[in-house]
Amino acid sequence: MIEEANYAQEMLEIVLPALSACREDAFTEGFDGKPLHYAHFTAQEEKGVVVICHGFTESCEKFHELTYAFLQKGYSVYIIEHRGHGRSYRKLANQTLTHIDRFENYVRDFTCFMDQVVRTKEKGKPLFLFAHSMGGAIGTLYLEQAPDVFRKAVLSSPMVAPSGGGFPIFLARAIVWLFKLFGQAEKRAFISEEYPGHEEFENSACSSRARFDYYQAMKTTTKELQNYSPTYSWVFESLRVKKLIMKGDPGKIKIPVKLFVGEYDTVVERPPQEELARKLPDCSLEEIRGAKHELYLAPNEILAGYLDSLFRFLDQEP
Numbered sequence: 001m002i003e004e005a006n007y008a009q010e011m012l013e014i015v016l017p018a019l020s021a022c023r024e025d026a027f028t029e030g031f032d033g034k035p036l037h038y039a040h041f042t043a044q045e046e047k048g049v050v051v052i053c054h055g056f057t058e059s060c061e062k063f064h065e066l067t068y069a070f071l072q073k074g075y076s077v078y079i080i081e082h083r084g085h086g087r088s089y090r091k092l093a094n095q096t097l098t099h100i101d102r103f104e105n106y107v108r109d110f111t112c113f114m115d116q117v118v119r120t121k122e123k124g125k126p127l128f129l130f131a132h133s134m135g136g137a138i139g140t141l142y143l144e145q146a147p148d149v150f151r152k153a154v155l156s157s158p159m160v161a162p163s164g165g166g167f168p169i170f171l172a173r174a175i176v177w178l179f180k181l182f183g184q185a186e187k188r189a190f191i192s193e194e195y196p197g198h199e200e201f202e203n204s205a206c207s208s209r210a211r212f213d214y215y216q217a218m219k220t221t222t223k224e225l226q227n228y229s230p231t232y233s234w235v236f237e238s239l240r241v242k243k244l245i246m247k248g249d250p251g252k253i254k255i256p257v258k259l260f261v262g263e264y265d266t267v268v269e270r271p272p273q274e275e276l277a278r279k280l281p282d283c284s285l286e287e288i289r290g291a292k293h294e295l296y297l298a299p300n301e302i303l304a305g306y307l308d309s310l311f312r313f314l315d316q317e318p
Contacts, residue, residue: 001300001307002065007210008217015068022071028080028117031108034089038080038113041067047074048126048151048314051118053110053142054079055133055159056238057098057227059086062215066130066296073311075128080113082106082138087224092186096195096228099186103237103244106134107141114142114149128314129153133268133293136160137241140276144248147255154310155259157293160272161242169239176236185233195228205267205293212297242272250279257283258313260295260306267293284313 002010024040039060050070052063060079067077081088083106084099092099100106118127129150131139136158143153164172176189188194199216206212219225230238259277261270277285288306291298295306 001069001303004208004210004300008214011064011214015064018068018071019064026117028113030083030089031105031112034083036080036083036089036109036113037087038078038117041071041077043071043074043076045074046076046125048076048128049118049122050075050077050128050130050314051114051150052077052079053129053131053135053139054082054085055135055157056230056234057085058132058135059225059227061086061218061222061225063296065211069307070130073315075314076122078118080110082135083109085227092231095223096226097186097188097231098227098229098234099231100234100237101185103137103240104141106138107145110138110142111145114146119149126151130156131158132156132296134159134238137245140245140250140253141248143253143255144245144250147252150255152256152258152314153253154313155257155276156295157260157262157265157268158273158276159238159241159268160245160276161269162238163267163269173236173239176232176239179232180236185236186231188229189232189235191235192229195226205265206297207264207290207292207294207302208297208299215297245276246279250276251281254281256313258310259283259285260310261285261287262291262293262295263287263289264291265293 019041022042027035027037030036059081063079070077083089127150129139136155140158197220201209201212204212257280259273261273277283286309288295288302290302298306
């Protein structure tokens with residue numbers, strides 16, 4: 001872990017040079033031929049390959065420290081930026097809006113990435129999935145379709161169902177559907193606001209101020225990282241996720257799964273996560289005490305336990 005008291009400097013002097021020395025950036029094609037950006041980091045003494053499936057409004061660059069931790073433990077890393085994020089294809093000109101026509105498109109893209117890039121280049125190597133938040137939903141849906149590709153999977157604060165913000169899910173879905181019906185699918189949802197240019201730590205999903213400030217410094221100066229507001233279509237599709245996951249039958253996923261939840265997570269609902277854990281044949285659920293939604297950006301005293309549990313799970317023989 002990086003010391004929080006000197007976080008930005010240590011990231012600049014230690015982590016970024018190490019990542020740059022083993023990083024390759026490239027593009028692949030999504031299910032409809034649209035360009036999707038990904039980054040590949042190669043470990044020196046490789047014992048496996050981790051594929052990171054990021055969450056809503058995130059990017060490759062948000063995972064610098066976690067990628068570094070994987071590399072130190074001997075795991076090479078791939079991170080694909082989902083459509084509408086980072087340097088990947090965007091349907092909308094306003095890059096602060098995060099949009100998807102159908103949630104299944106994320107899964108189709110991820111399948112193309114796995115087939116065209118990871119499984120082709122890393123044939124025969126043990127593959128592991130690390131999926132966070134929205135990426136947890138994408139990853140779970142992918143695992144239901146391809147249950148034997150990964151050896152193990154980590155679902156970190158998976159978005160089985162997003163928080164309704166005080167609204168019952170059925171009511172929120174009905175309201176958003178009406179906006180879509182009247183041609184507002186690609187407009188900013190009323191539950192959010194325009195990108196302010198500077199986000200407040202207190203209102204964030206991160207519980208480490210140093211880690212929050214580090215990524216915000218990049219985000220405020222890099223247009224491609226400034227995803228912020230969901231469109232009505234994205235909100236509507238996110239409210240379909242639980243039904244998609246349960247309809248797809250999580251019982252098909254026989255590989256070991258570790259599902260982490262944050263004690264103070266207000267971004268996603270806890271009961272659906274627990275329901276998913278019960279339906280997975282080989283799943284252990286662990287609460288990270290004191291953490292918010294972004295478990296991998298927790299303060300060191302919390303992050304240490306999270307990473308220790310994560311690597312014990314990955315390193316343990318099946």
